[in-house]
Amino acid sequence: MSTAGERQRFLARPSFIELDARERACAILDPGTFRELAGPFDRLKSPWLPLQGVVAQADDGVVIARGSIEGRSAVVASIEGAYQGGSIGEVSGAKLAGALELALRDCQLGRPVRPVLLLETGGVRLQEANLGLAAIAEVHAAIVALRRHVPVVAVVAGLVGCFGGMSLAAALCSRLIVTRAARLGMNGPEVIEQEAGLAELDAGDRALIWSLMGGEQRVATGFADVLVEDDAEAIAAEVRRAFASPAGPPRSEQVETLIARLAGIDGEHPPEPAALRTLWAREA
Template sequence: MTSMTARASFIELDARARAFALLDGGTARELCGPFDRIESPWLEPQGVVPQSDDGVVVVRGKLAGRAVVVIGIEQAFQGGGIGEVSGVKIATALSLAARDSRAGVPTAAVLLLETGGVRLQEANLGLATVAEVCAALLELRPLQPVIGVIAGMLGCFGGMSIAAGLCTELIITSEGRLGLDGPQVIESEAGVAEFDASDHPLIWSIDGGAQRIRTGLADTLVPDDVAAIRAAVIEGLGRGVPADHRSGWIDSLGALLAAVDPTDPPEPADLPAIPSKGDER
């Protein structure tokens, strides 16, 4: 077992460093990088300093000798929020990977998902581009695997959690979180009695990586370690395109929801006991 002192933290890296850390040495090439200055035109008029890559890093390269595009969302910029430019960068990278795959150059994708969802300053534009991201992901995934990685500490929420649910495989750490609505959003809309956003044990007991694995909403639990996450991504790519995807389990996931009484919700520890499609597989 790797000792804590021997680990190289993946969480402590920014999006660009995470992408380069996953790829084979000497093969990485960034597309639409910061020197191309592809910025959001909507932030500065609202008093927000834009970032020259709009918070999304796109890097082509090889992973264990296999052609891959790694798309990383920078959690330190606007909470990983997706706007028009950043969303288009993700969607275009996925569509180009699909184009190359159809042309005889199989290109898989890895999504590094650290995002609170759509950027409030670009709400409608962000929602539209998240739809484009999901469409591009659905275009690529019958051809090549799309591996999602949620490392932490921000997690993956909002519209991009839908994209996470469309991935062929999801890798998550114990520090990672996954949910449609973030705890603060739920608390602001429904009150602290519904979800106390200051109760960190409660949050991780529901949205945390270990719970998402237990309930079948993520596939592989890994430690916060660059080598371990890289190995898990390589293994996921090696499994190829699955015969069916989690997003296709509509009937069984609907039955799971129907089994929950909203007036008497189960405790987090009881959630894995509710039958799911993952149990049948």
């Protein structure tokens, strides 16, 4: 970002991160095709949060939208990170799993649907515990079944990132698109610091956190596929590219490769993030 022209272009770009969940789904679908299912006026709220003194949102923080992507039938599931950290409860999880299962049924009946997940989530909603976990398991199963028919494309843009059981959902997708602001990990930095201590990880050290689990590092080490700018048009274009190009073998089926990678790590002396990029360089 050295020249004035580059700065101007950067400032003029339509940010994706600044959009809410509904606007993000709109930005991914072909213009004018957005049609929401089980929207806020259906009032599928969490029955559990008010019992614990927490105000519930009318759509439980998940937007399910039908429409088209390059004229082909599509479904976008978009998580609202600003509501309860994008956490997955009974209702929001059922909406995600239901959307994927219906897309699977359509694919099985010979009517391909392009599925896109916009993930902005801390994982399971602790107030709903097992019900959220069960729903996340259904999401995992649906992604694995669906990706045999059609690429399942996920975007983690930030600023929440994607953690817990939903990071496994992201890992199961055929193509994972991230920005530099995204973070992807099983445990979030605060959880690691709380459980393992400050010596293990300082959750306040932003440079360290992003060097470990930031979008750029995840792409460099092969845990995500595409690094994009925070630009709604660029992200929509990458989603289209993901459906145009055939996906390679899913990451979760490359078991030998992953076991070999782990075997090359000395747990007593874990490598620095930069060294990990060399050690686990993504295969060309």
